[in-house]
Each structure stands twice: as structure tokens, then as C-alpha cells.
Amino acid sequence: TEVTEKLEEVVMIWIKQIRQVLVESEQIRREADDIGPSAELEYWKARMSSFNSLLDEIKSSRVKKIISILQAARSKTLKQWKELDANITIAANEAKDNVRYLYTLDTFFGPLARDSPVIMMEHVPSLMNTVCMIYCTSRYYNTSERVTSLLLKITNQMINTCKKYLCEG
Secondary structure (H helix, E strand, O other): OHHHHHHHHHHHHHHHHHHHHHHHHHOOOOOOOOOOOHHHHHHHHHHHHHHHHHHHHHOOHHHHHHHHHHHHOOOOHHHHHHHHHHHHHHHHHHHHHHHHHHHOOHHHHHHHHHOOHHHHHHHHHHHHHHHHHHHHHOOOOOOHHHHHHHHHHHHHHHHHHHHHHHHHO
């Protein structure tokens, strides 16, 4: 019983820490007004990395041993633990899925950032078709908020490139 109580205390600390990570991941992102689309990909790559690290830790042998001991003791903390484990898995899958889809846009980020407006415009139809494909097929990136944010970043990059072209030309 004493060992079980100590292990429950440890798991409750983990639960609190994991909840904090999940809460922070759901908070509204603060971004500069003129940020480009590559920042969107970088954000999801970082999020994928952090949630995958968390999943690796949760699936470690040390954690599995503690959870199996608590299962044998029929601990009540396991309900919360299983719920958080599922939420982390969902968050990791979302980040992985979003990175996979946003990588399809990566080939457009260079031309958007460095080419002249005339050359840049040649890429816009393909870029929009790819954004449409992401919106139509992605499991997680298919909300109007996500696509609007992405289109805003694409527009920001186009405006920045045009400004640079006008100032240098």
C-alpha cells in the first residue's frame, strides 16, 4: 500500500506536468503580423518533436513498470493517466499529420520568398491547388481557422517579396 501510494504520487506529478504541456499547446499562438508560411511548418515540426519526445517517455520501460504496478493495485489514478495518454497520442498524430501535409507546400516557400513577383505568380495556381488538397484531405488541418492562418502567412510572404522587389528594383 505504501509503495502504491508513492507511485500514485509520482504519476499525479506526471499527470500535472502533462496537463500543463497540453494546455500550453492549445493556447493561441502569438505571431508577428508579417510572418511567412515557413513559420507554420516550423511550428508544427517543433510541436511534433515535443509530443513525440513525450510519447517516448510515456512508453519507456520505467513508466510502463510503474503503470503496470498501479494496474495490479487497481489504482484510481489510472483513469486520468489513460485519458492523458490518449490526448498526447492525438496531439502527436495531429502534429505529424500537419507536418506531412505542410511539407507538400515546402517547395513553394522558396519561390515565394526569393523570386520576382512575375515568377512568383507562376507558382500561385499550384500552390492554391495544394492548399485546397490539404484542406480537403487532411484529418486535422481542414478547419477554416487553420487554412485562413496559412493563407494569411502565404499572403504575408508574397507582400514581403513584392516590397523587397520594389525597394531593390
